[in-house]
Amino acid sequence: MKIQAIRGVKDILPGEIEAVQRLEQAARSIFESFGFSEIRIPIFEVTELFARGIGATTDIVEKEMYTFEDRDGKKITLRPEGTASVVRSYIEHQLYLKAPVAKLYYLGPMFRHERPQAGRFRQFYQIGIEALGTDRPAMDVEVLAMLSAVLNQIGVTEVQLEINSLGDSVCRPEYRKTLKAYFKTYLSQLCENCRRRYETNPMRILDCKNEGCRAVTAKAPSPLDHLCADCLVHFQQVKDGLNQLKIPFVVNEHLVRGLDYYMRTAFEVTTTKLGAQNAIAAGGRYDGLVKELGGPPTPGIGFAMGVERIALLMERMETPKPDIFFALLGEEAVRRMLPVTIQLRGEGVRVEMDYSGGGLKKQMGLSDKLGARYTLIIGENELKAGKAMLRNMADKSQTELSLSELAQTLPERLRKT
């Protein structure tokens, strides 16, 4: 039996990883310019954290978690998302005492036992942020501006930002009642799934894609018409802020996030290019979560970006090519030049060389194949004359360099062109 990667997990190979790296670099630098700091959270946690944080009736908790017992019999789960862990850490280390607002970002793998398909894996990568400690709409705007900046930076522009407000602990229970009353008369027209949601989480019916359900939800009372005064003002200020920053968005009153903890602002960035997996980033405000997990009442907002999905929208990028290839003929040349290659590499020059001991023709071929800009040729003749031949691979011009000064002259030459 062949050993291979388990279902739904994937190697990201050279040629594919470059887009991921660029996304990560762009995110890091933009997040940090917004004053966010990285937090490295564990890949597994006690199961209860996710059950309570994400919501016991969500699909993630009900059927998608990688949960098992460790050797002590403790129930642990591979993290299906990052927010719960960040909040746990925030509470555990009392970060609320250190600054009025904690602005954190994280990146790394998440695990969900789902059926894999395009843009959906069982181990997938997210880059996420959380801002804990303020419920000001300005933070919602800032967070969305930051997300938008990252996507712009990496050239992912044909996407749509959808936002909605889900109400808070004041108006949401009222709305929920109104919604249930409305759906009650249409129960028979709803899909099986939604009939269950009617009991557990009626708002989820709003974003069901089933045709029958859509017909019913089209005329359903909108959450936006049932916001309390505070939520209404908050939502309006978020929209105003986005307009002021000229960040395009559409209000989607049927947007309901799949995790229980969201309140007020909820948003999604979607694309039409990835089939059924149209969400490339999503998030929202979760003002009740910190308290729910045992911390002081603390508002918060965050989002997560789907790394693989965004990478699929980015242009494929080349793996870095060598600056220079050392074509060395004979053991003596290898012996003499090895320290030079190490020194140059220490200065950040990408140096490649031949490891097979082949002839010059073969080494030139390898240099060409690797895409080196220059090839440095050193054989017996050069050693005797104290020279090295530097060949520009693009225009075939060659110049002689003094062997003893290579370490000084080469970086200079490579920088010039």
Next chain:
RNA sequence: GCGAGUGUAGCUCAAUGGUUAGAGCACUGGUCUGUGGCACCAGGGGCUGGGGGUUCAAUUCCCCUCACUCGCCCCA
């Protein structure tokens, strides 16, 4: 969890119920013994995903299984 499709060389794909399963690209070597891309020539590579069945004979037909892809669901 449900439905559909596809599994043949490293990659993209042919082929046929019947001799030794082919091509292009890639790879290795040569033409060209110290100068790359081009061209020509040669070569290495395959339990045709795995198992079972039908058959004189299966890569081909049937069943099971595994994997991948796409959709449903859900989500990033």
